[in-house]
Amino acid sequence: MEGERLFEEFSAGYYGLCTAGGMLSAGITHLAITPLDVLKVNMQVDPLKYRGISSGLITLWREQGHSALWRGWSGKLFGYGVQGGFKFGLYEYFKRSYSELLVDQHRSVIFFLSGASAQVFADVALCPFEAVKVQVQTQPHFARGLTDGFRKLYVNEGLSGFYKGLFPLWGRNLPFSMIMFSTFEHSVDLMYRKVIQRRKEDCSRAEQLGVTCLSGYAAGSVGTVISNPADNIVSFLYNRKAETVRQAIKEIGLVNLFTRSLPVRITLVGPVATLQWFLYDTIKVLTGLPTSGGLTRHEKDPNLLRQ
Structure with a gap:
């Protein structure tokens, strides 16, 4: 049911393929939703002006032209491509490593630790791109794109400006x-055990990728709600609406931290996560690898077995 296998699982080539697949899937999907991301950032910075999805897009189009909707596209493509490569590639590596190291731990612990460990490195790689992208999207005259944006940010704020x-x-x-990967893994397990009631290996490619898509959407939607407060704070800091995290929380307000731009983020992240997982697992399938989900380790606990 799979293509000719190019790499053995958990080999250096396998992790390289996962990294490349993560870069490609994340870069393409984030590029595709650039207009909604531009709107989201502007809604966070100026909520009185950009109140809703439709009206906000119309306002951006009328005042700044259609090109404004694609402002920061290079940051989305390259920044989130690099982040996706680190995130997916390292998640696969850490999941394998922790599953062998923490044999007696429940699988949820493995998923949480693996997702967190991968994301630490992924965000270090993303941060300079995000710093430029947010300012390009909300300050029309800041820079045209990444190249002059990096230069201008460095001149204005130094190296620390990229990582504030x-x-x-x-x-x-x-x-x-942590929530996204764990939700995805548990959703995959639930789909095979309770809905399809067959092992992954006994399902067709279409069925496997269908499970990937449904699990990816659930993972993206749940993760969005959890991460919304910090997303608002990031936009405030990069646009100098606040100098510290505490000041940003005070300015935004506790309720608004959780609700501001949440509808547009759910509109963004759910489909993006779905498409990202679909592209990522399609690359795996086409190279003869199984789709994502599950652990491989000693048969000690049936709840820890690979689907």
Whole structure:
């Protein structure tokens, strides 16, 4: 049911393929939703002006032209491509490593630790791209794109300007990644055990990828709700609406931390996560590898077995 296998699982080539698949899937999907991301960031920075999805897009189009909707596209493509490569590639590596190291731990612990460990490195790689992207999207005259944006940000703020949002990024993406990967893994397990009631290996490619898509959507939606407060803080800091995390929380308000831009983020992240997992697992299937989900380790606990 799978193509000719190019790499053995858990080999160096396998992790390289996962990294490349993560870069491609994350870069393409984030590029595709750039207009909604531009709107989301502007809604977070100026909620009185950009109140809703439809009206906000119309306002951006009328005041700044259609090109404004694609502002920051290079940051989305390259920044989130690099992040996706680190996130997916390292998640596969850490999941394998922790499953062998923490043999007696429940699988949820493995998923949480693997997602968090991978995301720490992924956000370090993303942070400079995100710093430039947010300012390009909300300040029309800041820069045209990544090249002059990097230069201008360095001249204005030095090296620290690229990483002033790292802790809020971790605050947003670490919980998201932990919840996203864990929700995905548990959703995959639930689909095969309770819905399809067959092993993954006994299912067709279409069925396996269908499970991937449904699990990816669930994972993205749940993770979005958890990470929304930190996402608002990141936008405030990068646009100098606040100088510290505490000041940003005070300015935004506790309720708004959880609700501001949440509808547009759910509109963004759910489909993006679905498409990302679909592309990632399609690459795996086409190279003869099984789709994502499950652990491989000694048959000690039936709840820890690979699907």
